[in-house]
Amino acid sequence: MRWRVAFWFLLPAFLLxxxxxxxxxxxxxxxxxxxxxxxxxxxxxxxxxxxxxFTTFPLNRQLGPAFWHTMAFFAGTMLxxxxxxxxxxxxxxxxxxxxxxxxxxxxxxxxxxGLVVGYLWSLLLSPTFGPLNAGLDAVxxxxxxxxxxxxxxxxxxxxxxxxxxxxxxxxxxxxxAALAGLPPEYGEAARVDGANAGQRFFRVxxxxxxxxxxxxxxxTFIGSMNTFELVYSLEGAQGNQxxxxxGATDVLGLIFYRVAFQEGGTNAIGQSSALAAxxxxxxxxxAVVANRVVRRREASLT
Amino acid sequence: xxxxxxxxxxxxxxxxxxxxxxxxxxxIDSLRPNTEVLSRPLALPTTVDFxxxxxxxxxxxxxxxxxxxxxxxxxxxxxxxxxxxPASYVLGRFRFRGSGVLIAYFLAGLMxxxxxxxxxxxxxxxxxxxxxxxxxxxxxxxASGIPFSVFIMSAFFRGLPRELEEAARIDGAGEFRxxxxxxxxxxxxxxxxxxxxxxxxxWNDFFFPLVLLRTTDRYTLPVGLTQFxxxxxxxxxxxFAGLVxxxxxxxxxxxxxxxxxxEGLTAGMGR
Numbered sequence: 001m002r003w004r005v006a007f008w009f010l011l012p013a014f015l016l017x018x019x020x021x022x023x024x025x026x027x028x029x030x031x032x033x034x035x036x037x038x039x040x041x042x043x044x045x046x047x048x049x050x051x052x053x054f055t056t057f058p059l060n061r062q063l064g065p066a067f068w069h070t071m072a073f074f075a076g077t078m079l080x081x082x083x084x085x086x087x088x089x090x091x092x093x094x095x096x097x098x099x100x101x102x103x104x105x106x107x108x109x110x111x112x113x114g115l116v117v118g119y120l121w122s123l124l125l126s127p128t129f130g131p132l133n134a135g136l137d138a139v140x141x142x143x144x145x146x147x148x149x150x151x152x153x154x155x156x157x158x159x160x161x162x163x164x165x166x167x168x169x170x171x172x173x174x175x176x177a178a179l180a181g182l183p184p185e186y187g188e189a190a191r192v193d194g195a196n197a198g199q200r201f202f203r204v205x206x207x208x209x210x211x212x213x214x215x216x217x218x219x220t221f222i223g224s225m226n227t228f229e230l231v232y233s234l235e236g237a238q239g240n241q242x243x244x245x246x247g248a249t250d251v252l253g254l255i256f257y258r259v260a261f262q263e264g265g266t267n268a269i270g271q272s273s274a275l276a277a278x279x280x281x282x283x284x285x286x287a288v289v290a291n292r293v294v295r296r297r298e299a300s301l302t
Numbered sequence: 303x304x305x306x307x308x309x310x311x312x313x314x315x316x317x318x319x320x321x322x323x324x325x326x327x328x329x330i331d332s333l334r335p336n337t338e339v340l341s342r343p344l345a346l347p348t349t350v351d352f353x354x355x356x357x358x359x360x361x362x363x364x365x366x367x368x369x370x371x372x373x374x375x376x377x378x379x380x381x382x383x384x385x386x387x388p389a390s391y392v393l394g395r396f397r398f399r400g401s402g403v404l405i406a407y408f409l410a411g412l413m414x415x416x417x418x419x420x421x422x423x424x425x426x427x428x429x430x431x432x433x434x435x436x437x438x439x440x441x442x443x444x445a446s447g448i449p450f451s452v453f454i455m456s457a458f459f460r461g462l463p464r465e466l467e468e469a470a471r472i473d474g475a476g477e478f479r480x481x482x483x484x485x486x487x488x489x490x491x492x493x494x495x496x497x498x499x500x501x502x503x504x505w506n507d508f509f510f511p512l513v514l515l516r517t518t519d520r521y522t523l524p525v526g527l528t529q530f531x532x533x534x535x536x537x538x539x540x541x542f543a544g545l546v547x548x549x550x551x552x553x554x555x556x557x558x559x560x561x562x563x564x565e566g567l568t569a570g571m572g573r
Contacts, residue, residue: 009389009481020426222413
């Protein structure tokens, strides 16, 4: 292939990607180092924007809780969605009847998108007209009915459950693909040696699945750091709508939006860029380190 | 052993019910008059009533939102594929100085949280007069899809046999002809995976239009929905109808392209 042809083949993709994806992310990093007055760049701020994240009211009061909510979101999702997803994937391997149909059913909520899912569940969980409380009432469990999304005690767990309802198809499909790729000899050998189903799962299948579990964990982590639509539609941008839980569901993705477009004040660009830089380094750093660990384990397995 | 199987099937089918029940409630309540929905949230329809769809479609301008979503999503996916296909061809089939770096440069985008660049994107589009513009959204979306498209399509190009390309060259076809007539048609399955798998997140995306669009006439479905949920707060039947309208295209897509969706979700897992 001649140089000139290769150049023209590559150029459009290179330009589009560089201008609209790479350049904005790099400028967010450099913008964080300057003081801003609206859209006009002022003096060099150094670490000023970063320290102001932790000293300006109300941000200093919101950032810490939002960080822990995001970590709880990640931990809860791992525990509920990915553990259950693994169980379902294993069951689907062992139980062949209607396997494809079930897999399709589990994947449908994933397609719908965070915003629609959030609005749908905000109606289903509504304290006054919501079908869920009505259903509890109908089966005699009316005492369990509560304002699920407005009660600070239940709001975050409910958001995690709704998210798991939406994304369960993702671990089911990924783990399913990984399980299908496992060499059957190991399981057979363990069976011949007299291992029961539980032993075969925990001693043979699970260790072989570690790379896939690692990949799912990393993607879940990145997803948790980006959570925004679901909380926005379930609880509103402020998380304190009349029926809201008063900040009990503030996550980092939501705080970033508020700093950039609602509460940032004149230095919104500086402050939100500093927050973006921190989020980026944290997410990317953890993802890269975790990826290394997973790959090392993978190498030691083979 | 048998008891274990029964318990397993029971679990799988109960969860299937949990997965679809909310969607069934959504469809059923969209077909019941609002007074009924509010008085008895969980009930079967006494008569089937499509008037809520008419309300959402005309009064709440869902016709506009759907048209905008189709324009933006189709435009972005088409542009993404149009630029990624030739680039993937070069990156997948030719080695040259710097090709490794270029591949890494494109694939790094798979890990980049593009949303964090929203403010620079906003001002960049502003300088091009493309804020509150569907074209601006198309450009951002197409660019954000390039890493995934290059990832999928270059892997596919890499796997094609050399002979076809060489036969075409011997017949005197030029580089562009070899690409367009011989190679590109062979990667149709990869193109299908990219199209389906990029369509879903773009159709659902809320963050970028929330920030970049200002005029109701240009709203895509997700931003339209927020507006709608504010305006029609008490008309639950219409709210459910709106959610159904936003969902149907994706369900249809899923039913015709399950294979591509599963492949896209599990891309890179089969190593």
